[in-house]
Amino acid sequence: MVEETTCAIVGGGPAGMVLGLLLARAGVQVTLMEKHGDFLRDFRGDTVHPTTMRxxxxxxxxxPFAALPFTEVRTAKLESDGRSVTYVDFERLRQPHPFVAMVPQWDLLNLLADAAKAEPGFSLRMNTEVTGLLWEDGRVAGVRYRGPDGPGELRAELTVACDGRWSVTRQAAGLKAREYPVRFDVWWFRLPHKEDTEYSFLPRLGPGKGLAVIPRERYxxxxxxxxxxxxxxxRARGIDAFRRDVEELLPDxxxxxxxxxxxxxxxxLDVHVNRLRRWHTDGLLCIGDAAHAMSPLGGVGINLAIQDAVAAATLLAEPxxxxxxxxxxxxxxxxxRVFPTVVTQxxxxxxxxxxxxxxxxGADPTPPAALLGLMKRLPWLSAVPAYFVGVGVRPEHAPDFARRAPGSAG
Incomplete structure (x- = not known):
């Protein structure tokens, strides 16, 4: 028996889950396939931006989102010679929620999944890994997958690749991404902190090294x-040498x-920045990291992925x-969506x-005194990077068909 759906979504990250929810609210039959059995992944994009909260x-x-455990990051500060200067101030944004919420991504995804499953046309298949594409007359006609009951095929009028920067779906379609040079990587870890810690993003810099310190609820x-x-x-140097490097930047x-x-x-995190020249082929669309891998700077990748999903749902629901x-x-x-992607990259x-x-x-990491003085004299300048990170280029709004009154969703 051949399985069929209207829209098959590959990948249950933020882009896939938002797209699935919005299309299901439009009355479209949606099947979302996620290869893992849950959403519990460490060091994923845990930033929820003002436009996403809107x-x-x-x-x-x-x-339900406000009931989740999260911390609010409202500012980012630079410290030099005992002075602290705010260079990012989200509270200057004209947004209903002028801060970045640091929330475990699995909590956000579970919330979106619960809301989507309340829609009659939505189906979520966990532990289901897409292994290839179905083709018919040169057009993508669905996916091959491996699930709890073995291999299978799902025919779909549209397949949307939301399976990240190493997208199997994109590769199977033969869509090529242009890579842009990146000369740094990121190593993520956690450190405990006291309960009275101020929730401000604080970079710590030294010659040849840098740390971004992101406050979370208990760490x-x-x-x-x-x-x-x-x-x-x-890794060959070992944990003792790594701790010494960290202590140099976090002596307190x-x-x-x-x-x-x-x-x-x-x-x-092996950092890559790339972008597809063409995000689609007949029967298939790529969005989010599958279409454009972003630098971790500013944590904007998740925001762009969600904005892609909103735009895709708005434009494709009626067709x-x-x-x-x-x-x-x-x-x-x-x-x-290509314009905001290009500008951001x-x-x-x-x-x-x-x-x-x-x-x-190895350059001197001390912020120039002139820059610090300028930010001190003109504090409104801190709204510029706040807008770039928190709102971004061409933010999207929920289409009318997906809107619900507070308390009536899910």
Whole structure:
């Protein structure tokens, strides 16, 4: 027996889950396939931006989201010569929720999944890994998969690849991404902190190294920045040497740093920045990291992925309801979202060259006194990076068909 659906979504990350929820609310039959049995993954994008929280408002999901455990990051500060200067201030944004929420991604995904499963046309298949595509007359006609009951095939009028930067679906379709040079990687780890810790993003910089200290409810999430290609060398030096490197940048946290027990506590992120020249082929659309891998700077990748999903649902819901989705409709999604993607990647590449490049080459990490003085005299300038990170280029709103009153969703 051949299984059929209107829209098959590959990957249950933020892009896939938002797209599935919105299309299901439009009355489209949706089948979402996630290869894992749950959403419990460490060091995923745990940032929820002001525009994403506004979207949750529009979807009637703010109340269940607000009940989740999260911390609010409202500012980012630089410290130099005993002075502290706010260079990112989300509270200056004209948004209903002017902060970045640090929430475990599995909590957000479970919330979205519960809301989607309340829609009659939505089906979520966990432990189901897509292994290839079905083709018919040169067009993608669905997916091959391996699930709890063995291999199977699902025919679909549209397949949407939301399976991340190493997308199997994209590869099977033969869509090629252009890679942009990146000369740094990130090593993630956690350090405990006291309950009265201020929730402000705080970079700690030294010659040839840098840490991004991200406050969470019971711990700091730390991003250690270093030159690309040194992971094996870092691990060969061992945990004692790694702790010493961290202590140099966090001299006020010796007890927390001592909590690092082994290099197994340190997770390596191989940073890639790329973008598909074309996000679609007949019968298939790529969005989120499957279409464009972003730098971790600013944590904007998750925001762009969700905005892609909203745009795709807005533009494709009616064609899917009419069972008439062709290349023209898929190209419209690409046209809508490629501009914000390109602009964001260009800004990230500029920051790589101007800030991270010199830092990792051993340049003096002290912020220029003139810059600190300017931010002190003109504090409204802190709204500019806040807008770039928290709102971004061409933010999307929930389409009317997906909106619900507070308390009525799910």
């Amino acid at each position: 979207l949750l408002d529009e979807l009637g999901l703010w109340e 700091f999430q730390i991003a250690n920045l270093g030159p690309k290609g040194i992971d094996a060398q870092l 946290m010796p007890e927390s740093v001592a909590a690092l027990q082994s290099m197994d506590d340190v997770k390596h 899917l309801r009419r069972h008439r989705v062709g290349v023209r409709e898929l190209a419209a999604v690409h046209r809508r 260009l800004v990230q590449q500029l920051l790589h060259r101007m800030l991270l490049g010199p830092l990792l080459r």
